[in-house]
Amino acid sequence: MxxxxxxxxxxxxxxxxxxxxxxxxxxxxxxxxxxxxxxxxxxxxxxxxxxxxxxxxxxxxxxxxxxxxxxxxxRKPDTPDDGLPEQSASPLEIMAVRRLLEPEVAALATQSISPEGTARLGEAIRWMRTESQAGNWSSESDRMLHMTLADACGNAVLRDMLDGLWNSRRDKVDTRFHQHLADIGDVRAHILADHEAIVGAVVSGNAEGARTAMARHLQYVADAMLDAWE
Missing domain, CATH: 1.10.10.10 (Winged helix-like DNA-binding domain superfamily/Winged helix DNA-binding domain)
Structure with a gap:
């Protein structure tokens, strides 16, 4: 056989x-x-x-x-070792799971975000604005905003799941994938506006608004991951 x-x-x-x-x-x-x-x-x-x-x-x-x-x-390889990043998670699969979880996390955060959490959201937005004006974008400011919401959602399991997803986003393939998106000025501007809308809804205690704003943001990024190439 x-x-x-x-x-x-x-x-x-x-x-x-x-x-x-x-x-x-x-x-x-x-x-x-x-x-x-x-x-x-x-x-x-x-x-x-x-x-x-x-x-x-x-x-x-x-x-x-x-x-x-x-x-x-x-390209001609810089070194003889051109091994593929076998351990990197699929960026598209990571995004699919984020779209399932993060809208509800944002809604939950409206009910229990602390003054410290609100301050961190404001800091993250200011960081993003500065980067965007300079033509840059970093995963650190992005992670800070999203994980502040996860910390505030009141569900430790959800928080740990998102922490794992964001750790996966540090893989080389995911990092490079998002960097290509961040190099596009219109994409950076749209993502900044999305984050401002999410924070506005969370800080005002608007659970449905936060859920909708997060869902729209992740849908936009998912579409950009597919549309912003050839």
Whole structure:
């Protein structure tokens, strides 16, 4: 009886591995552009979001350069070690779980946020405004705002789940994915406005407003993760 080994590797890593093999085989030379996401997805029989994650993984490995709005270009590796980030969680899966949890966390926070928590939200917004005006964005200010809400939601299990999700966002693939978004001025401005709306609703004790503002924010980011490329 012949059996094939079952792979538990993430799908986007498996896709990245195939593209890496093609690069090593010389199918695309350094400096040349890879086929479009659409073409890669059709040829591989996977979704475009999966291809996008694979391209980011290849970028982290130093094999490609992703140019938002243009495509992915093959690089000559800086070192012989071009290992893929096997341990990184899927950014799209992280976002899917955040969309399930964080609107309710924001609503709960309206009922029990402390004066200290309110002050931290204000500090986070000021930090974000300063960064946005300078053309920058950091995951630290983003995490500070969202985890302040998690700390205030009154549910330790929810808080720990979100802490785990935000720790996963420190993985190289997720970090690079969001950095590409943050490099787009319109995206930064929209996210800042979203965060201001969330904080306004929380501080005023408007549970439904906070829930809706958070849901809209995460929907926008999820859409941007899919739309802001080619």
């Amino acid at each position: 012949k059996l094939q080994a079952v792979s538990n590797r993430k799908l986007y890593i498996q896709i990245a591995d195939q593209i890496r093999d093609q690069i090593h085989a010389g199918a695309v030379e350094p400096g040349r552009q890879l086929p479009s996401e659409r073409d890669l997805a059709q040829n591989l029989g996977v979704s475009r979001p999966t291809v996008r994650e694979a391209l980011i993984a290849l970028e982290v490995a130093g094999l490609v350069e992703v140019r938002v709005g243009v495509g992915a270009f093959v």
